[in-house]
Amino acid sequence: MAAxxxxxxxxxxxxxxxxxxxxxxxxxxxEREDGTIISAGGQWTLAHGPNEMSVMGFNAIHVDSMLWSxxxxxxxxxxxxxxxxxxxxxxxxGWINFVEMxxxxxxxxxxxxxxxxxxxxxPLALTIFVWVFMMNLMDLIPVDLIPHSxxxxxxxxxxxxxxxxxxxxxGMAIGVFVLMLFYSIKxxxxxxxxxxxxxxxxxxxxxPINLFMEVVGLLAKPFSLGLRLFGNxxxxxxxxxxxxxxxxxxxxxxxxxxxxxxxxxxxHILVITLQAFIFMVLTxxxxxxxxxxx
Amino acid sequence: MNINLTLIGQLIAFxxxxxxxxxxxxxxIMAAMLERQNKIADGLAAADRAGHDLELAxxxxxxxxxxxxxxxxxxxxxxNKRAQAMxxxxxxxxxxxxxxxxxxxxxxxxxxxxxxxxxxxSQVSALALAGAEKVLGAEIDADKHADxxxxxxxxx
Numbered sequence: 001m002a003a004x005x006x007x008x009x010x011x012x013x014x015x016x017x018x019x020x021x022x023x024x025x026x027x028x029x030x031e032r033e034d035g036t037i038i039s040a041g042g043q044w045t046l047a048h049g050p051n052e053m054s055v056m057g058f059n060a061i062h063v064d065s066m067l068w069s070x071x072x073x074x075x076x077x078x079x080x081x082x083x084x085x086x087x088x089x090x091x092x093x094g095w096i097n098f099v100e101m102x103x104x105x106x107x108x109x110x111x112x113x114x115x116x117x118x119x120x121x122x123p124l125a126l127t128i129f130v131w132v133f134m135m136n137l138m139d140l141i142p143v144d145l146i147p148h149s150x151x152x153x154x155x156x157x158x159x160x161x162x163x164x165x166x167x168x169x170x171g172m173a174i175g176v177f178v179l180m181l182f183y184s185i186k187x188x189x190x191x192x193x194x195x196x197x198x199x200x201x202x203x204x205x206x207x208p209i210n211l212f213m214e215v216v217g218l219l220a221k222p223f224s225l226g227l228r229l230f231g232n233x234x235x236x237x238x239x240x241x242x243x244x245x246x247x248x249x250x251x252x253x254x255x256x257x258x259x260x261x262x263x264x265x266x267x268h269i270l271v272i273t274l275q276a277f278i279f280m281v282l283t284x285x286x287x288x289x290x291x292x293x294x
Numbered sequence: 295m296n297i298n299l300t301l302i303g304q305l306i307a308f309x310x311x312x313x314x315x316x317x318x319x320x321x322x323i324m325a326a327m328l329e330r331q332n333k334i335a336d337g338l339a340a341a342d343r344a345g346h347d348l349e350l351a352x353x354x355x356x357x358x359x360x361x362x363x364x365x366x367x368x369x370x371x372x373x374n375k376r377a378q379a380m381x382x383x384x385x386x387x388x389x390x391x392x393x394x395x396x397x398x399x400x401x402x403x404x405x406x407x408x409x410x411x412x413x414x415x416s417q418v419s420a421l422a423l424a425g426a427e428k429v430l431g432a433e434i435d436a437d438k439h440a441d442x443x444x445x446x447x448x449x450x
Contacts, residue, residue: 024298053296062300069304073311080319087326089333103323122324123316131311162304167297171304175312 010245015050017143017241020165021157022047024060048156062165069162072134076127102130106280113284116291118183121284128172129280135163136233136272140265143240163233163275166226173226176283180221183290191293225282232275236268419447 008016023046030038033048046063047053053060083099092100106126114121138161147158162168184192196214197207243264246257423443 020300022298056298057296058298060296060298060300061303062298065300066303066307070307073307077311077314077319080315080323084319084322087323089326089329092330100323100327103320104327107324120312120316123320124312126320127308127312127315165300167300168304170297171301172308174301175305175308 010248013245013248014238014241016157017147018159018164018238019050019053019157020062020159021064021155022053022056022060023063024053024056026052026055030055046156062159062167064158064160065162065165065168068138068160069135069168072138072162073131076130076134080126080130102126109281110284113281114288114291116187116288118287118291120179121287124179124287125280125284128283129276132163132172132229132279133273133276135161135168136276138162139164139233139236139240139268139272142261143237143244161233161237163229164237166230169230169233170222170226172279173222176225176286177222180218180286180290183287187291188293221282221286225279225286229275229279232271236264236271239264240268415447419443422446 023044025042025044026032026038026047027042028038028040030052032038032052047056047060079095080099083096086096087100103126106129107122110122110125141160146160150158159165184195188195196218197210199210199214201210240261243257243260246253246260
């Protein structure tokens with residue numbers, strides 16, 4: 001698992017590992033690395049190198065993040081749907097037991113935290129918990145295994161942990177945020193506006209200050225949700241990469257680096273589970289706050 | 295760390311998976327679990343009831359046993375009484391029989407004695423006659439004094 005060839009520096013190795021496989025639109029007149037110039041109207045293509053990616057801007061999609069994330073989501077749906085089809089009141093066994101344990105755990109957490117009546121919250125929490133956990137779990141796959149294999153197959157970049165992509169975590173956080181707004185308005189109606197304007201200082205003069213504070217507080221929720229997961233997973237992935245980079249330093253570093261890799265992976269089992277759990281619990285808490293009518 | 299369309303893509307995928315989970319995963323699993331919970335609760339209740347029934351049955355058995363014992367005691371007492379009565383009856387019958395036998399025996403003895411007396415009398419009269427004959431000799435003719443002899447024997 002040494003760095004890919006001697007012609008690559010450690011920083012190149014790290015940057016390569018942190019780059020997504022990006023498919024996007026290059027603007028008209030842009031000159032690519034091989035000298036071709038994009039014709040009128042722009043062109044959708046796979047990006048080569050960070051420069052092209054930054055030029056693509058918002059009109060790009062991280063193919064690797066999307067594929068891994070959706071793939072893992074489909075695996076989640078398939079695994080749990082299988083149990084849902086087979087589920088009966090008879091004695092459960094094997095995988096069914098495990099799934100029921102997870103479902104019961106999520107159900108218990110939701111019941112402890114969320115006191116309203118909403119059939120969406122528990123399935124939402126289950127999806128978030130399992131899906132985020134699976135996305136985080138990709139972090140435990142040796143960092144070079146899949147990217148390097150795919151590189152040999154001709155795929156230039158590959159980042160296999162979707163939750164180290166802020167688009168992924170923020171995408172889910174925005175989903176939760178939309179639900180928060182929806183239920184706040186649905187449950188509280190005009191009370192939601194009052195909550196934003198008359199708290200914490202209940203006086204008409206303070207409305208602008210209240211509004212500012214409350215809106216910042218409200219917007220902080222999805223950001224804290226999405227960026228916490230992203231930050232934790234990004235840092236964890238970074239440490240895996242740094243340890244992997246040690247392999248290229250010299251023969252003496254082989255054994256310590258391997259031990260560090262194992263040690264960090266074992267510790268990371270805790271981190272990925274905890275982060276999935278935190279994402280789920282915060283979602284429940286935020287939705288619970290959206291349902292609370294004062 | 296660029297924000298791009300992936301954000302929207304993930305948002306759509308998120309909505310889709312949550313919708314799928316809400317519609318096809320959560321309700322059946324919860325229903326099955328709830329059903330099993332009820333089943334177990336029913337089973338426990340049935341076991342409880344069975345225990346209670348057992349207790350009742352044991353109580354009943356004990357009651358019946360006590361009653362049977364009482365009845366048995368009554369029967370034994372009656373039997374004892376009856377036995378005593380039978381023994382008494384047998385005793386009385388035996389006494390009566392003994393009395394009857396005794397009476398019959400004494401009657402027979404009386405008869406025997408009378409007959410013996412009679413016989414003895416006749417023999418005595420004959421003996422007296424013979425004695426008298428011997429004393430009187432020929433003076434007394436048996437045929438002549440038959441009447442006197444007869445009254446004699448009758449007197450005795």
